[in-house]
Amino acid sequence: MFAIICGISLVLFIVIQWYSKSRKSKNSPPSPPKLPIIGNLHQLGKFPHRTFLSLAKKYGPVMQIHLGSVPCLLISSSEAARDVMRTHDHHFADRPQKNNYKILIYDCKDVSTAPYGDYWRQLRSISVLHLLSAKRVQSLRSVRAEEISLMMEKIKHSSSTSQPLNLSQLIASTVNDIVCRVALGRKYSGEEGKGFKKLFREFTNLLGMFIVGDYVPWLDWVTHVSGTYGRARRVAKRFDDLLEDVVEDHIKTHKQANHDLGEENHKDFVDVLLWIQRTEALGFPIDRIVIKALLLDMFIGGTGTTASLLDWEMSELIKNPHMMKKLKEEIKSVANGKTHIAEEDLVNMKYLKAVVKETLRLHPPSPLLIPRVNKEDTEFNGYHIKAGTQVIINIWAIARDPANWDSPEEFKPERFLDNTIDVKGNDFTLIPFGSGRRGCPGVVYALSVNEIMLANIVHQFDWEIPGGFETLDMAPSTGFLAHKNTPIIALATPTSN
Ligand code: HEM
Numbered sequence: 001m002f003a004i005i006c007g008i009s010l011v012l013f014i015v016i017q018w019y020s021k022s023r024k025s026k027n028s029p030p031s032p033p034k035l036p037i038i039g040n041l042h043q044l045g046k047f048p049h050r051t052f053l054s055l056a057k058k059y060g061p062v063m064q065i066h067l068g069s070v071p072c073l074l075i076s077s078s079e080a081a082r083d084v085m086r087t088h089d090h091h092f093a094d095r096p097q098k099n100n101y102k103i104l105i106y107d108c109k110d111v112s113t114a115p116y117g118d119y120w121r122q123l124r125s126i127s128v129l130h131l132l133s134a135k136r137v138q139s140l141r142s143v144r145a146e147e148i149s150l151m152m153e154k155i156k157h158s159s160s161t162s163q164p165l166n167l168s169q170l171i172a173s174t175v176n177d178i179v180c181r182v183a184l185g186r187k188y189s190g191e192e193g194k195g196f197k198k199l200f201r202e203f204t205n206l207l208g209m210f211i212v213g214d215y216v217p218w219l220d221w222v223t224h225v226s227g228t229y230g231r232a233r234r235v236a237k238r239f240d241d242l243l244e245d246v247v248e249d250h251i252k253t254h255k256q257a258n259h260d261l262g263e264e265n266h267k268d269f270v271d272v273l274l275w276i277q278r279t280e281a282l283g284f285p286i287d288r289i290v291i292k293a294l295l296l297d298m299f300i301g302g303t304g305t306t307a308s309l310l311d312w313e314m315s316e317l318i319k320n321p322h323m324m325k326k327l328k329e330e331i332k333s334v335a336n337g338k339t340h341i342a343e344e345d346l347v348n349m350k351y352l353k354a355v356v357k358e359t360l361r362l363h364p365p366s367p368l369l370i371p372r373v374n375k376e377d378t379e380f381n382g383y384h385i386k387a388g389t390q391v392i393i394n395i396w397a398i399a400r401d402p403a404n405w406d407s408p409e410e411f412k413p414e415r416f417l418d419n420t421i422d423v424k425g426n427d428f429t430l431i432p433f434g435s436g437r438r439g440c441p442g443v444v445y446a447l448s449v450n451e452i453m454l455a456n457i458v459h460q461f462d463w464e465i466p467g468g469f470e471t472l473d474m475a476p477s478t479g480f481l482a483h484k485n486t487p488i489i490a491l492a493t494p495t496s497n
Pocket of ligand 1: 437438
């Protein structure tokens with residue numbers, strides 16, 4: 001009798017499993033065949049966004065792959081991107097909790113990796129209302145102006161020696177110094193500066209590392225044994241010590257000054273965050289971890305991306321001398337004899353803004369955005385999407401889609417001169433900052449830093465590549481980011497008038 005019951009149960013179990021599987025696969029998006037255990041991981045290649053475009057050409061703009069055991073919805077058209085980030089934004093607003101993020105970013109307590117929910121909402125409101133608002137960005141103008149002045153001095157010095165300069169490195173370190181001053185109220189120079197840069201490099205390398213256990217959980221021991229988690233813990237601790245010191249220094253200074261630093265006197269983000277903590281200005285308490293995680297976000301979100309954009313803008317302009325000339329003419333006419341361009345001069349620089357947009361179109365710093373996740377089973381465009389599916393939006397492919405753009409592979413800033421397409425998440429043909437609830441809160445900050453740096457670098461100097469502009473390497477780096485693979489090494493000479 002027992003054997004019969006067991007037999008019937010087994011048959012029922014198999015039938016139910018088969019039925020539910022076939023039901024799901026009937027409604028699942030089209031997908032390429034996958035291998036056991038690794039799924040489609042072997043197909044990623046050096047440039048995942050290119051691989052995903054080739055797959056989309058075969059399986060359509062809404063398709064599914066499996067990275068290990070993780071189902072991933074691949075989105076490759078502007079219409080489908082709008083459906084994810086506008087129509088179904090609330091369904092796809094979670095983020096994957098990756099193992100290295102947990103170690104490096106306070107157990108995913110920052111805005112970019114926090115799970116969708118009340119905690120993330122509170123953090124995001126601090127970022128949007130107090131750290132990255134247009135008013136705050138405006139109030140930090142003088143920091144940008146000072147750091148850009150220093151950068152110009154360095155270029156001038158190198159030009160006086162007639163030695164080529166590593167422009168990419170200079171851009172990256174200036175962007176970094178600006179973020180340090182804006183967020184922490186100080187920057188790190190000399191030996192301390194070298195140490196800080198090395199630490200941050202290690203931090204970002206670990207953050208961007210492919211961790212096999214995120215996709216094949218039972219293989220997570222490989223990352224343990226390889227020592228990667230140990231290294232991540234040590235780097236996280238060193239970064240945490242650094243942030244602790246900065247916060248403690250601020251508290252000491254406020255105490256010595258013996259007055260309650262009012263909102264109008266905030267010099268940097270630590271001041272702002274300590275004020276929010278003290279006054280509970282947003283109606284909820286924030287602890288030390290929140291403060292440090294928000295500071296970390298400014299570094300994670302605000303450095304590599306902003307530097308990469310400027311690197312590509314300068315590369316495209318050097319590669320296209322007639323566009324460089326056109327931009328120089330525009331800046332010169334607005335500058336009206338001034339050497340230094342100020343932020344208020346940027347308003348009338350239409351061509352400069354077109355160059356920025358065109359660069360973001362062809363070289364978005366995050367070609368696949370930051371993956372999102374749906375917490376619950378969701379119906380999407382006629383498909384059943386299982387809870388826990390990661391959503392990858394190939395904005396690189398969308399921004400080169402011939403259905404949206406004429407001559408999509410060409411760098412043509414002119415295409416933006418007679419339309420109102422913006423990059424802030426309203427036009428789904430161009431979404432380098434994402435869109436919707438999880439869209440980038442740093443757009444205004446990023447564009448302010450970018451435009452003023454670009455205007456001054458172009459206005460004050462002529463740029464030449466020692467072997468001729470044709471030899472400038474335009475290859476992108478491999479992996480999930482599309483930064484430049486090799487730095488711009490160029491000769492600067494003060495602009496001849
Ligand atoms: C050129 C510069 C930048 C680019 C291209 C960029 C791009 C992005 C993208 C694609 C996302 C994901 C959007 C989505 O999922 O829809 C994002 C999120 C984010 N970015 Fe940026 N970003 C830039 C600069 C910045 C700056 C300067 C900051 C801060 C100082 C910043 C902070 C953040 C944060 C905190 C998030 C997470 C938002 C959330 O999950 O709620 N970004 N960014």
